[in-house]
Structures are given as structure tokens and as C-alpha cells.
Amino acid sequence: MESANLPYTQKTPLNTVWRDNADPAIYEAARTSRLFNAQKPTQYPIAIAFVKDASEVVDVIQLAIQLSCRISVRAGGHSYASWSVRDEAILIDMGDFSENPSLDEATGIVSIPPSIMGKDLIEYLDAKGRVCSVGHCPDVGLGGFLLGGGMGWNCNVSLSTQGFNFYAQWLKERKNWGWACEQVVAIDVVTADGQFIRSDIQQHSDLFWAARGAGPAFPGVVTRFYLKTKPAIKSMFSSGYVYPIRSYRTSLQWAATVSSSNDGIEVLAIGSYSADLKGPCVTVSILAYGDNDDDARDVLQKIDASHPNGALLQWICEKTNMQQQLEKSGQSFPNNHRYYVDNLWLDDNMDFSLLDRAFNSLPTKNSLLLCQSMFPCSQRDLPDMALSLQSNQWLAMYAIWEEEADDSRCETAVHEAISELQQHSKGSYLGELDFRARRGHYWADDQYERLVSVRRKWDPLNRICGCLGLEV
Ligand SMILES: Cc1cc2nc3c(=O)[nH]c(=O)nc-3n(C[C@H](O)[C@H](O)[C@H](O)COP(=O)(O)OP(=O)(O)OC[C@H]3O[C@@H](n4cnc5c(N)ncnc54)[C@H](O)[C@@H]3O)c2cc1C
Incomplete structure (x- = not known):
């Protein structure tokens, strides 16, 4: 993707395509070529920035602050409703992220870039005798999948209801992997005001809470997920x-x-x-x-x-x-x-x-x-x-x-x-789903209220686009 002449002095990633002065074919490819759904969205971002690392995410957010525009994010591009493509926003596309997955063999924790696809993560871990939960199709991006909760392989493997106190037994044996987001132990985030932070159960724990199920309502840009892995399936x-x-x-x-x-x-x-x-x-x-x-x-x-x-x-x-x-x-x-x-x-x-x-x-x-x-x-x-x-x-x-x-x-x-x-x-x-189709429940009432307050705290100016068709 070629970079267009940048109309702004702010430092921007080399690979940014601007709606108003790029070749239309280049702009259209930047807007849609990484989308899974062939039914293309009718939204037109101001620019698409192909970031290579977290520092470039910070640069793009600083630019959005300077231009008073919003930010949307694309990791694997597999949202069926193409949530990442928004009017009047700069779209941060993480498809060119240069960072690789990295397994800490001592702890079994793997750190991954959000745009990695399920099949690539499985292949990487398999070579090391480990596995973790990914989406059911090979090229779903881990970024959107984990933020949404992640109904991955082995999400619901059952344990017999026979016998005494089977829930206690279930919890102990934990044969099933549960929701994929339950394997997240920490995230690196660039916040809506351009700060780079680590969030986990101890630090900025409200963001960590939101990262496990907020989906597109997450009020920041995750640049790395840290996941627990398990021994490979025998x-x-x-x-x-x-x-x-x-x-x-x-x-x-x-x-x-x-x-x-x-x-x-x-x-x-x-x-x-x-x-x-x-x-x-x-x-x-x-x-x-x-x-x-x-x-x-x-x-x-x-x-x-x-x-x-x-x-x-x-x-x-x-x-x-x-x-x-x-x-x-x-x-x-x-x-x-x-x-x-x-x-x-x-x-x-x-x-x-x-x-x-x-x-x-x-x-x-x-x-x-x-x-x-x-x-x-x-x-x-x-x-x-x-x-x-x-x-x-x-x-x-x-x-x-x-x-x-x-x-x-x-x-x-x-x-x-x-x-x-x-x-x-x-x-x-x-x-x-597509939030524009009908009104429904996506979180329990208490969690919805908490999510609204976490969003207000971390993104008071509503810079991160959030859910297309739903105010959170
Ligand atoms: C073929 C197919 C199979 C699927 N299978 C499953 C499945 O088995 N289980 C399941 O649970 N889901 C499944 N899904 C749904 C999928 O998990 C969601 O569509 C998910 O959003 C895709 O993630 P992505 O990164 O590829 O998508 P994207 O479109 O890139 O991201 C979707 C949204 O997530 C947010 N987001 C993504 N990355 C970041 C980030 N780094 N920081 C902040 N926000 C971010 C943004 O709001 C973004 O617009 C499937 C989808 C498809 C198309």
C-alpha cells in the first residue's frame, strides 16, 4: 500500500491512506481488502493507518486528538458487520503488525499481537506442545475474538451431571476450556488519550475486566494479549x-x-x-x-x-x-x-x-x-x-x-x-451479530452499567468508536 501525501505535520505511520487525496482504488483496497464479509460497508473512514507496533498506535491516537476525530480498530477483519469501518474516524489497521507470538516456557503464557489468526497461533503453540482457545475458523483474528468473549474450540466440553457435587468436580478438573477470554491474564493498551499501559487483575483492573467481553465497546486499543496456554491435546x-x-x-x-x-x-x-x-x-x-x-x-x-x-x-x-x-x-x-x-x-x-x-x-x-x-x-x-x-x-x-x-x-x-x-x-x-439489526441484550444489567462507567472513565470524549449501531 503506498502512502499518500500527508496533509498534516503530526508524525504518522508511513503507511497511511487518506480518503481525500489517495488514489480511489488504493483507498478502497485499504478500506475493504482485509474484510471477511464480501458485502462491503457503506462507511468511509478519513484515513486507514497500517500500524506496525504500539508506538505507531500512540502516534495515530495523538493525530486523532489533534484532528478531533475518532478512532476505529481492525485486527483480523472478521467482524461480520465490519465494525472497524466507520465514518469520520481514522481506522487503525493492525494487519501489518510486525510483532510475533512469544511463549514463555516457564509460565506457559503466550503473548500475541491482536491480528494473529487462530490457525497461526495453533501452529505456533503446537510446535511447542501447547494449545489455547481460538475461533472455529482458521483466519479469525484473536483481537476481536478475545474482546468479544470467544466461543472457541472446547468452549463447552461437558462433564457428566451424574455423581455428587458435579459442579465442584467440574471446577476442579476443568476439562473444558471455558470462554477464550478466560485465558487472558494481561493486555497492553494504548488508551484513548494516547497513554501506553499494562492492564491486569492488579493494575487498571477495570480495563482488564472490560477486555473480557466488552467487544467493540472496549475503550482503548489493545496492542498485545497475554494468554494462559495448556498442554497440547493428546x-x-x-x-x-x-x-x-x-x-x-x-x-x-x-x-x-x-x-x-x-x-x-x-x-x-x-x-x-x-x-x-x-x-x-x-x-x-x-x-x-x-x-x-x-x-x-x-x-x-x-x-x-x-x-x-x-x-x-x-x-x-x-x-x-x-x-x-x-x-x-x-x-x-x-x-x-x-x-x-x-x-x-x-x-x-x-x-x-x-x-x-x-x-x-x-x-x-x-x-x-x-x-x-x-x-x-x-x-x-x-x-x-x-x-x-x-x-x-x-x-x-x-x-x-x-x-x-x-x-x-x-x-x-x-x-x-x-x-x-x-x-x-x-x-x-x-x-x-450486527447491532443495527434489532435491539437486544448483550450483557447482564449490572455488567452493562459497569461497562458504561468504564467507558466514560477511560474515554470521556468517546474517541474510540465503540459498537456500530449501539450506544454504550
Ligand atoms: C468465519 C468466521 C468464524 C467465526 N468463528 C467464531 C467462533 O468460533 N467463535 C467466536 O466467538 N466468534 C467467531 N467469529 C466471530 C469473531 O470472533 C468476531 O467477528 C471477531 O470480532 C473477529 O475478530 P477480528 O479481530 O478478526 O475482527 P475485526 O473486525 O478486526 O475486529 C472486530 C472489532 O473488535 C474490536 N477490536 C479488534 N481488535 C482490537 C484491538 N486490538 N483493540 C481494540 N479493539 C479491537 C474493534 O471494535 C473491531 O472493530 C467468527 C467470525 C467469522 C467471520
Whole structure:
């Protein structure tokens, strides 16, 4: 990317593209080429600054103060609603960040730049015998993913509800990794007034609290995350059962039962059009994580004995690993497509027949409906952090299409299905939605109030753009 002639004397990163005097094609590439969603936003930043390190972030914020304009941030560019692209703001793009991940082998803590993608972090850690939680698709940026809370791999691996005091046992064994933001132990931040600070449980702890679930409402620019890692997964196996879509209720019920009565598995029900089958279908996908192959295989074989009749396709106990699973997920979310998404935390024990419209209104052959069993993890108390909503079932609908002419039809299909269910929900996970679509709950009431006060304290002039379509 070439730099345009800078109209200002303030020191700026070499690689800044200004809306008003750059070649339009260069400006457009700077504005949109790092966005995942092919449906491009209608906002036009004053400039896009491709920063290389934290000191350049400080420079850009000082410039924004001088120009009395706002700041928006892009790490991996995977916000479906392209939150980073805002009118009358300078967009700090972290895609050229020159810093690498670095693992402290003594503590197991890895420090990462926000723009690193999940697959690269997994590869880096795997070579060192470690792992941490990343998004389900290979190229999701850790920056936006962690700030939103991060529903990553192994987020909800279950532990049997049988036996005495299973919550205490769950907490002790902690087989599941929980929310990805729970692995954050510290962050480096450039504040809205251009100060570079470290924030953790002891210093500037209110910012640390916000960094775990505020999403785009975070009132600063994180330049580095410090994450706890775990020993690499020893064994991972996969089973899947594909049913016709009319069986979705039985499939969901079975998925929920399996999830709540087996240890060390992750269960997802997916509504989709299968390439191999004629009509839409629902796939119950089960991943088993074990300390050895026998354990993981045994769990899946036991589950196989209980699967409902009528599967059109199935695979049982196939050995797999994190890289393969990332790649498989990535194929379901193709690049260069248009996306519109929304999601809900469904009321506990809701009647699955209420999901009829959602399962029967996928607007295109690429579109998806995900239903993730979160029980029993959904029943534990969350740590003191901004992320504060959860329930036993998470439902997300993804319209995925290619032609602009289908924009309205696809958006309407998602909007109608989700709006109808909103009254049966506790709110939504903010990582996968567009705040402009409808009013919802994204934090519990106490956490929302605290977030507003943290934002006011750290960004009284509202310099950091925040949530597109929602005042916090
Ligand atoms: C294909 C795909 C798969 C996904 N899978 C999952 C999944 O498995 N689990 C899940 O929880 N989510 C998932 N998501 C959602 C994803 O976590 C969010 O969209 C997240 O915001 C993406 O982060 P990013 O850095 O790539 O996005 P960006 O668009 O770069 O960032 C989004 C926003 O986060 C804020 N932000 C990002 N970095 C910083 C920073 N360093 N400092 C301050 N603010 C910052 C900014 O407000 C920014 O506009 C997926 C998204 C896609 C497109």
C-alpha cells in the first residue's frame, strides 16, 4: 500500500491512506481488502493507518486528538458487520503488525499481537506442545475474538451431571476450556488519550475486566494479549450423524442429552444443505477430547449406541486434530461470500418445536444454522468480567450468499427467524451479530452499567468508536 501525501505535520505511520487525496482504488483496497464479509460497508473512514507496533498506535491516537476525530480498530477483519469501518474516524489497521507470538516456557503464557489468526497461533503453540482457545475458523483474528468473549474450540466440553457435587468436580478438573477470554491474564493498551499501559487483575483492573467481553465497546486499543496456554491435546476423535431436517427436534434433544451425560465431548447440531444429499439436513457433530485414544474412542462408541434411527449418513470415531477441524470449519464459511448473521441465548429447557421456522428457512444452499449445547458449563458462575450472558442452548443463523441481488431476501430470512425467537431468549452473544439489526441484550444489567462507567472513565470524549449501531 503506498502512502499518500500527508496533509498534516503530526508524525504518522508511513503507511497511511487518506480518503481525500489517495488514489480511489488504493483507498478502497485499504478500506475493504482485509474484510471477511464480501458485502462491503457503506462507511468511509478519513484515513486507514497500517500500524506496525504500539508506538505507531500512540502516534495515530495523538493525530486523532489533534484532528478531533475518532478512532476505529481492525485486527483480523472478521467482524461480520465490519465494525472497524466507520465514518469520520481514522481506522487503525493492525494487519501489518510486525510483532510475533512469544511463549514463555516457564509460565506457559503466550503473548500475541491482536491480528494473529487462530490457525497461526495453533501452529505456533503446537510446535511447542501447547494449545489455547481460538475461533472455529482458521483466519479469525484473536483481537476481536478475545474482546468479544470467544466461543472457541472446547468452549463447552461437558462433564457428566451424574455423581455428587458435579459442579465442584467440574471446577476442579476443568476439562473444558471455558470462554477464550478466560485465558487472558494481561493486555497492553494504548488508551484513548494516547497513554501506553499494562492492564491486569492488579493494575487498571477495570480495563482488564472490560477486555473480557466488552467487544467493540472496549475503550482503548489493545496492542498485545497475554494468554494462559495448556498442554497440547493428546487425542481428538470425531463422530457425526446426518438426519433429514424434519428430524431436527429429535436430533437436538439427543444432542442435548449426549452433551449433558458424557465427559469430555463437544456437541454441535448444524442445519445445512449437504453436498451429498438432496434436501436440507441436520448434522449432530460430536468431538471427543481425551488423554489417550482409548478414552476418547470409548466415549464416542458409547454415544453411538444411543443415536436415533434414521441417519442418512454417519461417521464414527474418526481420529482428527485441531488443524483438520479448523480446516473443515473454514470450508463451511467460504471467503468472498456475503454474510448476514444473528444469534440468541435460548431460554433453558425451551420447546425445540419453536425452532421450526429457523430450521426451515435457510435462504441459500451455503447458509447455516448452528445450535450448540452449552450445558452444564452454562450453569456455572462466570468469573468477574464483562461477558455475562449464557444459557444451555446457543443458536446462530448465518445467511451466506454471493449475489448482491439476494441481499434483502437473505437478510430478511435471518431477521425474521431470529426476531420470532427473541422473546424466548436471554439475549445474544455479541461476537456474531450486527447491532443495527434489532435491539437486544448483550450483557447482564449490572455488567452493562459497569461497562458504561468504564467507558466514560477511560474515554470521556468517546474517541474510540465503540459498537456500530449501539450506544454504550
Ligand atoms: C468465519 C468466521 C468464524 C467465526 N468463528 C467464531 C467462533 O468460533 N467463535 C467466536 O466467538 N466468534 C467467531 N467469529 C466471530 C469473531 O470472533 C468476531 O467477528 C471477531 O470480532 C473477529 O475478530 P477480528 O479481530 O478478526 O475482527 P475485526 O473486525 O478486526 O475486529 C472486530 C472489532 O473488535 C474490536 N477490536 C479488534 N481488535 C482490537 C484491538 N486490538 N483493540 C481494540 N479493539 C479491537 C474493534 O471494535 C473491531 O472493530 C467468527 C467470525 C467469522 C467471520
